[in-house]
Amino acid sequence: MIQIGIVDDKSLNRKMIRQNLYGIPNIEIVIEAVNGLDFLDKIKEKPSNHLPQVVLIDLDMPILNGIETIAIATIRFPLIKFIVLTVFDDDEKIFEAIKAGAAGYLLKDDAPDMLIDAINNAFHLNGAPMSPAIARKTLQWLKQSTQPFPSNHSASDNVLNVLTEREQEILKLLVEGQDYKKIASTLFISPQTVRTHISRIYEKLHINSKAQAIQLANKYNRN
Numbered sequence: 001m002i003q004i005g006i007v008d009d010k011s012l013n014r015k016m017i018r019q020n021l022y023g024i025p026n027i028e029i030v031i032e033a034v035n036g037l038d039f040l041d042k043i044k045e046k047p048s049n050h051l052p053q054v055v056l057i058d059l060d061m062p063i064l065n066g067i068e069t070i071a072i073a074t075i076r077f078p079l080i081k082f083i084v085l086t087v088f089d090d091d092e093k094i095f096e097a098i099k100a101g102a103a104g105y106l107l108k109d110d111a112p113d114m115l116i117d118a119i120n121n122a123f124h125l126n127g128a129p130m131s132p133a134i135a136r137k138t139l140q141w142l143k144q145s146t147q148p149f150p151s152n153h154s155a156s157d158n159v160l161n162v163l164t165e166r167e168q169e170i171l172k173l174l175v176e177g178q179d180y181k182k183i184a185s186t187l188f189i190s191p192q193t194v195r196t197h198i199s200r201i202y203e204k205l206h207i208n209s210k211a212q213a214i215q216l217a218n219k220y221n222r223n
Helices: 011-021 036-044 066-076 091-100 112-124 132-144 165-175 180-187 191-205 210-222
Strands: 002-007 027-033 054-057 081-086 104-107
Touching: 002 011, 002 036, 002 112, 011 027, 011 112, 027 036, 036 054, 036 066, 054 066, 054 112, 066 081, 066 091, 081 112, 091 104, 104 112, 104 132, 132 165, 165 180, 165 191, 180 191
Parallel strands: 002 027, 002 054, 054 081, 081 104
Antiparallel strands: none
C-alpha cells in the first residue's frame, strides 16, 4: 500500500485528484492539506508508520508555496517523495521545484494513468516521473543554460555536457512522448534502466540546491 498526501489550496483540485485515485487497490490517501504550512503542521501529528510516502503537491499556494514546502520537508522527512502536480510549465518554476528536491513533475492536464504510473515509479522504483511537456522544457533549458557548476565543472560549461550521451538520448525520447517501456524497447534496455537514467538526470539538476533548502528549513524552523 502506498500512502499518499495531497497538498493543494483549491478544494476542486483535491477532489479531482481523489477521484483519479479512487479505487486504485494499492493507494491510500492519508493526508490532505490546503498549503505547505498546513501540510507541515498536519504531518507532525502523524505516527511514523502513517506518514505519506508520496505527496502530490501544487506550486502556487498561499502562506507556504510548493517549492518552499518541498525544500523544508525533504530535509525533515527525506523518505517522502514529492511529485509536483501543477498547471505551471515555465522554466523557472520547473527547475526551482527540481532543485528543491521534487522527485517528479507532472502537469494537471496529464492523463490520470500517467499520475498513477508516476506514483508507482516514484515509490517502488525510486523513479523520476516526468511528463513529455516537462521533458521538452528540461531539454531546452539544458541546451541553453550556462549556469556554473561545482569545481569539477567550469562556469562556461553547457549544462547538457553534464549528462551522459545515454541520458541525453533518453531525455530526447521523452520529449517525443515515448513512455518508459517504449524508450526501453527503442534502446534495447530495461524500463528499470530508463528510470535509473531519469533519476540521475534529476540528481544532476539538484546541483547547488542543498544550501538553499537548508536556508529555507532554518527560516521556517524559527517561526
